[in-house]
Amino acid sequence: MSPSSYNSKSDFVEAFSLKIEELGHPRIYGQILGWLLICDPPHQSFPNLMENLDISKASVSNVTRMLLERGLIEKVRIKGERQIYFKLKEGSVIDFMQKQLRLALDLEEITSKGLEFLSKEKDTDSKRLEKANDFHRFLAEQSENLIKKYKADHDL
Amino acid sequence: MSPSSYNSKSDFVEAFSLKIEELGHPRIYGQILGWLLICDPPHQSFPNLMENLDISKASVSNVTRMLLERGLIEKVRIKGERQIYFKLKEGSVIDFMQKQLRLALDLEEITSKGLEFLSKEKDTDSKRLEKANDFHRFLAEQSENLIKKYKADHDL
DNA sequence: AGATTTGTTTAGTATTGAGTAAACTAAATT
């Protein structure tokens, strides 16, 4: 179905950032992450990012701050250089997905508290919520296990 | 940390819909899903939804259409009644999460195509992207297995 | 100290999308 690849780094960055944007992040958020996955060298300065992604200085400042706060990138200082460089943090790809998987845990909690309330009411049908809760607990536990296993198998 | 439960059905619906909203859906999207998880009876009319969720007729119409298209709810006709009722579709909770898990598959594809492009370039460092692709493939496969197993174990 | 470079913050623009009221359509009842 998709045997074709991209024709430029920009194509990759665009596809990648569009997907990240679907999750509710700013477009530039995914652009920077995507670029840092393939750029050469792996660390990039303000001007590097501005030019290659065609974004403003303010955007670099704002979005790198977000990414730093979330622990997805880190600053790199180079001896004798004034500029700041940014690079992907080790394990950022895993961390990013792990955050997505928290959804199951959050919904487990919410449905669990909902069940607790329903149990105090009379004449309620809690079957639907019980099923939902059960499934979310399963998924939260098992996906957590998956990540653990992956990390263990890859010395992280 | 959260030993307390909710004090009303509305509290549950609000917490639930806020979480769904974080994923990029309209607020009312989660409100209707949440309400249909706990309402009595399980099928609800336009007026039911308007009153209990305090939303307009137009919103019920628009958002139920979205939910129908995505296969998360279904229409119920009752003999001799003119009104339409809506109820959660069997398996909608699982379907909803399965859609979330597609992210790993999508990112696997994108990184895979990125790697294919990089392989045609010279002097590129593709280690970062290879790692990302490997992880996403793992997660896509394994999470798919989880769902399959859950469905099998629960006769779905 | 003054000037230059580097990065941050502020203030403003523009776009997007949610939600609704009201107009409209379709169907059923009288």
Place this chain on the structure above:
DNA sequence: AATTTAGTTTACTCAATACTAAACAAATCT
């Protein structure tokens, strides 16, 4: 056929947010 009921569509308002240009702050170099 006329009227009421049920749901859809249209047109609009409002709020949130991304993004940037320009003003600002901080640090380094001469």
